[in-house]
Amino acid sequence: MMLQQESTSPCVAFGCERANVTQVHIEFQRVQTWLFAVPRLRAMVGANALLGETLRVELPKLARETGHGWTLAPSSEAYPTADLNDPLQDHDDPAADAKAGILSRDGGHFEAQFASGAEAFADAAEHLLRTKLPGLRFRVSIGSEPRARSQAHLSTELPVLAPCEWTGRGLASAIVTRGNPNDRDYEERSVSLDVVAKENAGERAAKGSAHDVASLLSDKTKLKTLNRAQELKELVGNGYLALIHADGNGVGSSAGKTHSERATFFHKNRVLLRRAVQEAIDDACDKDIVGMDESPAPLVPLMLGGDDLLLVCRARISLPFVVKLCEKLDAIQKDRTGSKLTLGVGVVIAKQTIPIHRLHEVAEQLASSAKRRFRGLKEGEVKRSVVDWAVYSTSWVNDPEEVRRRDLATRQW
Secondary structure (H helix, E strand, O other): OOOOOOOOOOHHHHOOOOOOOEEEEEEEEOHHHHHOOOOOHHHHHHHHHHHHHHHHHHHHHHHHOOOOOOEEOOOOOOOOOOOOOOOOHHHOOHHHHHHHOEEEEEOOEEEEEEEEOHHHHHHHHHHHHHHHOOOOEEEEEEOOEEOOOOOOOOOOOOOOOOEOOOOOOOEOOEEEEEOOOOOOOOEEEEEOHHHHHHHHHHHHHHHOOOOOHHHHHHOOOHHHHOEOOOOHHHHHOOOOEEEEEEEEOOOHHHOOOOHHHHHHHHHHHHHHHHHHHHHHHHHHHHHOOOOOOOOEOOEEEEEEEOOEEEEEEEHHHHHHHHHHHHHHHHHOOOOOOOOOOOEEEEEEEEOOOOOHHHHHHHHHHHHHHHHHHHHOOOOOOOOOOEEEEEEOOOOOOOOHHHHHHHHHHHHHO
16 A cells, blocks of 8 residues: 555554543555546546545544534643644644644544544544545544444446446446537546546646645645646646656654654654655756646646655656655755655656556556665665666556566577
8 A cells, every 4th residue: 555654553552541542543445546546637636635635634623523422532642743844834733633632644544532432433434434535445443443334335237327437437427528619639428426526626636725735735836836737648748657656665663652753753754755845846847848838737746645655747857856856855864863764766657548557556566676675775885765667668568577577588588
């Protein structure tokens, strides 16, 4: 799973602060499957916006509500305050959250502790997730006990119930359009309400009014002044597409054991990554040809969570972007003692017609390869970020390890 766990574990792992406090832990699962369910750029951006807003805004808002049978229990531990160097300091203050009883709301995990009504909140949270994020898998635990949940299923086998034209799942319940009716590439499709919600969220993200981390950070960069592509074809034109997947190296082993230690560690890492991503995006926007009003921005962040980044861009800026990202990350940690955040990065470059879920699978493999190279650094070598990349000119992208073995054998022959 791409998103790095940032929450503290259930009570049994570290012990609750008080015997009468019960923690509720929610973990999003198979996020990438849900993110890429609609293979259109605006819908993918919208899916991430919905996910981030639900995790960071809707669930905390629900937990803080009174009169529904639950009461949050404030934490007395020393959580970190907002970092003044954080581009999103106004949106990430773990100490303020902990004083309200909310222990985590980042990295695909939500955790809060309750003086009463934990079961009632878990019921309400499950209903919220099924309403806001239909189709997303999640797991809810109360204390150390996972809750069993039922899944409702609506058959679409009857001929009168047409399926969504973009996903093949869900009922075609609304119409979405692309382009001008007088243009040759005008498109009109019958889609499910789930797709409509993602489309609308993607439009909000393009206008700068979404509240997920990727959208909030984009609004702090030069992307704010540029047009943002709504389709992959619009992003790359006749060129090649690059998908970048970056993930922190060996993060979990250094996180600490107490709630506050882990919160401090993960907060530092996500601030570091946000600062580096902000500068790398600005650098890419400066160097790419984006002077004309009709030219869209050269990249689109799809997801930013914890120490993970998922981004699509024009192929020609992909490796310079990664270099700038890693250089900035290293530079802002120059005076940091102890473990430093480094990245394992996978970059796949291919035609924009390749299904993006397949590009992501390959990018994950490449990132795993980079992480193995990082773990293979000899004792005494400087720990640094590592990138592995692959370029495909074919109509499909095969497993990079198989391709390399085959090409190596061919050259040796």
